[in-house]
Amino acid sequence: MWTDKQRGIRVSKEELLCKNACGYYGNPLWQGFCSKCWRERARSVGSPRQDTRPSTDKSPLTFSKFEEKKNSEKGRRINTVRKFFWGSPSTPKRQESSESYTNVLKAYQSLEPGDFTGFLKLLRSAPSQRLQSQCTAFLNTMEAYHDLKVQKQSDFVQDFYQSFAECFRGLPEAQVTCIMEHVEKLIMTRLHKWVFCHDSCDDEQKDLALQRRIRSFNWVTPQMLGVPFPDKKTEVTGDPFLPAITAIIEMDAKRAPQDKLACVSKCSQHVFEGLSGSSTEPANADDFLSGLIYVVLKANPPRLHSNIKYVIRFGLPHSLKAGESGYYFTNLSCAVAFIEKLDGPALNLSPEEFEGYMLRQHVPSEGNERLQVSSDTRLMLEDLKGRQEKVDQGVDALSMELHEWVQAVHSQLNEATVQLALVQKELTAQAELTQESSSPISGSITERSGQ
Structure with missing residues (x-):
């Protein structure tokens, strides 16, 4: 089911889908069922009104009667919630006028996905006063009865989603x-502090157990999981899955289930990016699950079990049953289930080798290779450092030569200046001598002309 000696971890498409063959994604935490089938199954098993008498005609109950019974049970539960929160077993009143109701629908038609601020403005507007009152009444009642068991709170929230x-x-x-x-x-941003990791369940203990188990597998390498990872010939500046590790750790800081699912989707997308950068072949579903398991082992996200259960209990059903977010969340649940059952054969190791690694008696050869890569990188850095020092020495020598050349130029310039001054003095002296020698001749000429 989980492993293959050549490709590592495998999970078929049929294993991801619901056991009831409804077409939606199943989940290991729901025993392979989707959220809808799991809730209907749990309610049918736990319902005190279920008729357990044997059939007199020894014929099985038809599917139509089974669905009718389930729908009536669900309708009864929803009406109970409505009566509990709004004081009436019927649908919230719409006697305001068909025109005002139409205006409310038109206002919400222009709402864009992700525009939570715009939604709050619409909810606080006058036409949406009744909707706002319903949300406020539900929140106040849930906070007042926060001591209820978490499964009962989950049922109330899911029924509120449907009725709203x-x-x-x-x-x-x-x-x-x-x-x-x-x-x-x-709703869930307000209720997070009351229902997350509730005292009525053992989520906290399971979080600690899962965290310890993940920590015990810190020796597992990507090669053991069959994750395509850069080889020695590929230059790597860091772990290509680091953005995915960061994204899955951020999940615990979110409050709304959809925000936690967004972190799971972001992590999964980074896993695909890391796989595409680590191999020339396109990543497939098996590579993705292996990469996701590696990310979970390296990240060891805080309160991972509680976050998964929180999304299951209080998230919108359509976000988990289908679509991109449902696929990624199903794979995350499969990754956690794989880690909880991780053993030697799953990593292509013998029981003795697996036990030796768990007891820290052996170090994976891949780990030695990574150490060798680190050593080679360190030697390369030292070589680069030596080259840099030679370059610095050359720069210093060039600076000294340039300085000496400048000094020589200044010296030659000074000598030329001195020689120029001497030449100017000689020329001046010669000019004066010439002038003195020519003065008597001109005087004698003047006297002769006077006679």
């Missing part, structure tokens, strides 16, 4: 999805 979405049944499905994403962010 019915208010926008006149809009296209894509627009309703956009609105509900804003609703989820508003």
